[in-house]
Amino acid sequence: MAKFSRKGKGGLPAINTASMPDVVFMLLFFFMVATQLRETTRMVIVQVPTASEVAKLERKDLASHISIGEPAPMHHALYGTETRIQLNDSFKSVTDIRDFIAAEREARSEADRPFMTVSLKVDQNVRMGIVTDVKQELRRCSALKIMYSSRRAAPSQ
Amino acid sequence: MADIAFLMLIFFIVNSTMDVDAGLQRMLPPMPDESQQQEKVEVNRRNLFVVLITSSGRISAGGQLIDISQLKDKTREFILNSDDNPSLPEKEMKDIANFGLYPVSKGVISLQNDRSTTYDIYIQVQNELIRAYNELRDEFSMQHYGKPFVRLEETQQKVVRTIYNQNISEAEPRDVGKKR
Numbered sequence: 001m002a003k004f005s006r007k008g009k010g011g012l013p014a015i016n017t018a019s020m021p022d023v024v025f026m027l028l029f030f031f032m033v034a035t036q037l038r039e040t041t042r043m044v045i046v047q048v049p050t051a052s053e054v055a056k057l058e059r060k061d062l063a064s065h066i067s068i069g070e071p072a073p074m075h076h077a078l079y080g081t082e083t084r085i086q087l088n089d090s091f092k093s094v095t096d097i098r099d100f101i102a103a104e105r106e107a108r109s110e111a112d113r114p115f116m117t118v119s120l121k122v123d124q125n126v127r128m129g130i131v132t133d134v135k136q137e138l139r140r141c142s143a144l145k146i147m148y149s150s151r152r153a154a155p156s157q
Numbered sequence: 158m159a160d161i162a163f164l165m166l167i168f169f170i171v172n173s174t175m176d177v178d179a180g181l182q183r184m185l186p187p188m189p190d191e192s193q194q195q196e197k198v199e200v201n202r203r204n205l206f207v208v209l210i211t212s213s214g215r216i217s218a219g220g221q222l223i224d225i226s227q228l229k230d231k232t233r234e235f236i237l238n239s240d241d242n243p244s245l246p247e248k249e250m251k252d253i254a255n256f257g258l259y260p261v262s263k264g265v266i267s268l269q270n271d272r273s274t275t276y277d278i279y280i281q282v283q284n285e286l287i288r289a290y291n292e293l294r295d296e297f298s299m300q301h302y303g304k305p306f307v308r309l310e311e312t313q314q315k316v317v318r319t320i321y322n323q324n325i326s327e328a329e330p331r332d333v334g335k336k337r
């Protein structure tokens with residue numbers, strides 16, 4: 001009977017972990033594919049407005065970003081709290097947009113240039129004045145395809 | 158092996174930005190050439206729908222103050238002009254490739270704003286205008302092709318896009334409020 005008396009003792013058997021690397025690798029590949037590394041650090045605080053009719057950008061590599069908003073707290077000492085434009089990694093003024101667009105154009109292949117989109121990431125509390133200035137400058141550089149970056153939300157009413 | 162994989166996994170999780178780039182896509186009008194004399198394009202008064210956003214965020218459409226919730230329906234009414242009201246835009250018979258003759262509205266929406274309007278309200282208004290167009294496009298697609306606009310084929314989308322062309326002019330900036 002000793003054969004049966006040990007049954008139920010010795011706690012739970014250890015879980016087989018042989019498949020753990022597989023699971024981890026699967027997750028790893030998922031994140032590697034889904035990740036888009038941030039190329040630039042955000043220096044302005046941008047909370048984009050919500051809209052219901054947003055369309056996704058088809059080709060992310062064709063987008064150039066212009067962020068407009070209040071400088072992040074760590075830059076307050078140097079740049080103040082006035083609304084600023086950020087291009088690439090630094091604060092710029094409206095007149096620098098021309099060079100920025102030219103450089104962005106240069107970086108794309110000839111065939112892709114007509115489809116280049118400028119994505120405007122503008123904080124929702126920004127006044128339209130600075131946005132209008134940027135838009136006028138973009139028109140002057142004939143970068144006419146723009147996108148007002150916004151979050152998706154259910155339509156009001 | 159699993160340790161290395163874990164390490165990389167954590168690295169990628171930390172670095173990933175999951176935000177998708179989405180927003181309202183618009184085309185800016187090209188800058189008029191300074192050298193050539195610019196002739197003013199005369200737009201008939203009935204064909205123009207002025208949407209004005211004041212600095213305090215109030216919206217006036219077609220000359221009267223309205224709430225943002227009414228804007229979409231007002232815009233629809235303006236574009237559609239279903240009972241040929243003489244105060245709403247006229248229509249022009251257009252021969253559309255792959256479709257045939259169809260009366261296309263000649264209406265233009267002119268969006269004007271003050272320099273101190275907040276961006277949030279501006280986007281809300283843009284959104285409502287685009288929503289009106291999207292609704293009309295969807296209705297037309299359902300009626301003629303039995304499918305919503307996004308599920309149509311390229312050529313069919315083009316037809317619908319010509320019929321309900323987004324004629325939103327983001328006017329030349331000017332100070333609507335008093336000068337500072």
